[in-house]
Amino acid sequence: MTIFRIARYLEEFGHSVSFLIQNPSEHKSGEAARVTINTHFQPFNGKVELFSGETPEASGDALIATDRFTCYPVEAMGGFFRKFYFVQDFEPSFYPVGSEYLLSEATYHFDFDCLCAGEWLNRMMRERYRRWSVSWPLAYDASVYGPGDGTVKRSDGRIALYARYVTSRRAVELALMALDILQERCVAFEVDFFGWDLGHLDVSYGYRDHGVLDGPQLAALYRQAAVGVVFSATNHSLVNKEMMACGLPVVDLDLETVRAIFPEGCMAFAQPTPEGIADRLQSLLEQPQQRDALRTAGEAFVNDLSWEKSARIVEAALRERVSLASSQKAAP
Template sequence: MLKLAWFVPSPMEGSGGHRTIFQNINALASEGYDCDIYIEDDNSYLNLKEMKSSINKYFGDIKANLFLGFNTEVKYDAVFATAWHTAKAVRDIPYQTKKFYFVQDFEAYFNPMGDGYLLAENSYKYDLTPITIGKWLSNLMVEKYNTASSYFDFCADHTVYKRLPEKTREKAICFIYQPEKPRRCSIIGIEALGIVKHLMPEVKIYLYGSKNKTNVWFEHTNLELISVEECNNLYNKCSVGLCISSSNPSRIPFEMMAAGLPVVDIYRENNLYDMPDGGVKLADQTPESIASALISILTNDEHIDQMSRFGVNYMKDKTLEHGYKQFTDAVKKIISNEDFELKAYPKSYNQEPIIADAFTKKIRPVYTDNGKSPEKVKDLLRKIKNKVKKIIK
């Protein structure tokens, strides 16, 4: 039996990245690998027992041995890094072993340009073998670092995320709101929702995904952290989901599509290689453009139905088991001394971005249809921007 080790950052409640790591470790264990997980000792836990209890509570049963700290006492056939600061620890292992890099984000984007950015970027130059979630990161490994990699698709748990025919859709938006994660662009998302709420006051706004609260000036419901089953119920009662991710796609839009929920995200390079042409609208990164994309869906019931059907059909074959097989096959290939192909992938999203400028005629028809003059819109945007500045301060 081959022994594998994983170096994992200290997990927190609700972490989708840790959920993905532990799910794929379980998939390897099911294939007969003996897995050990070394959790970063960052003083989050008093002892090993407390750490194990927290992980079990947040993420369920994991088919692996858990250790606190990155000090290994045995030799492994392969070792996985799972974040930029764990990559150096894997690089520096002194004995001969296969060294993998489980990449879920371009983590340099988590930091402003400087030491943090450059140190994170350096982790892709350590001669570890990347396996990425999604094609964009694999492309990045090839184009920027000349490193061959493999990927697995964004998938969804079909036992959880599915259409519930008995649910009636509300005129509502759900937004994955995580102000503690800059890559989720919570300020831009809230500003966009403020525009929608002003122009369509009947629309309900649901925030979820974090215990952190802030001063949101319009009427809304903050559900905070909810279970995956509650997420599926939310996706089935809303008309559109907003999920902004700027460092790789999130798994959330794909789970939304599996539940039949139309999705809005931003039109940036990181979203163009894994998002499909239907089921999703990608908007320019301005609040006005995001608001325009949301309104265009909310005001067209036929389009909601079309996007919903497309999303369910698109995700039909993208089960968790499909992703696990892609991942475990990639691991087997490298352990068997085969090499990944140095290969780039084409874009999967080929639509034009939705671009709106509140001060030009491009977005005026949307506002005028709702009885708002351009002058009132300008005044609204000034007020919103002033409130956002106060929140930032």
């Protein structure tokens, strides 16, 4: 969604944008893929091409890799003034240390300029890998996520928990163990699981298994819950900003990746253990004044964010680096 959103804004800013989809598995034609982009993601008018095997013939000002897999064809392609890496996470951490980890990390040594989702990734690309890098913030769609009209009453014991357990970095198991501890402590709560279908759980506390929700459904949930829980053990998630925009106090893991983005006071930082998470949740559930303080600070933190502003940062970086490469190429 973030890739398509930035592409949409670049189009609105007057740029010509095309997508090259590597090793397609869902679509038989570029036009079919473009229909999917417009139907399920963002408006997009540009050309979409599919490729596998040999890299396609293409040319332009900027060529942007969007993950470690696409870095390899981008590295092999010519015809562009400058190449970029749209870095949304530290992808080596998606794998055990071994071949896939090393092949992922190798992409950070390619001569790409890095467009990083947040300051933690930006610092890593600059300091560890010596890349030219710029940071743009993950934002939220203010037309969907906001405090609402105030007519919906929040439940004091309702926890909205991002439960995409199929993605290891979401650390859902830690949250589930923390909930068991809360139950043992006789804390009153119920849970709204979302992000993936969990099915039946052998637990004694009340819960709802929402599966995958769309934006308006998520916003409605965030306006009803007392506490939001979303973990990411690598780069931070944009879900917590969407929660904050809806006035929902957020619990995330006390990690460098999170601290690099969120200042003290706008989020409840939990030690990344079942007990540490349970302690944080219990404190918030039992002390509404803590929730109120986090709600106010969280809303203030995200108030100035917008996808258009983030896209403008990406645009400025593209212009700067392409212009420099163009002038260097033209110099005698």
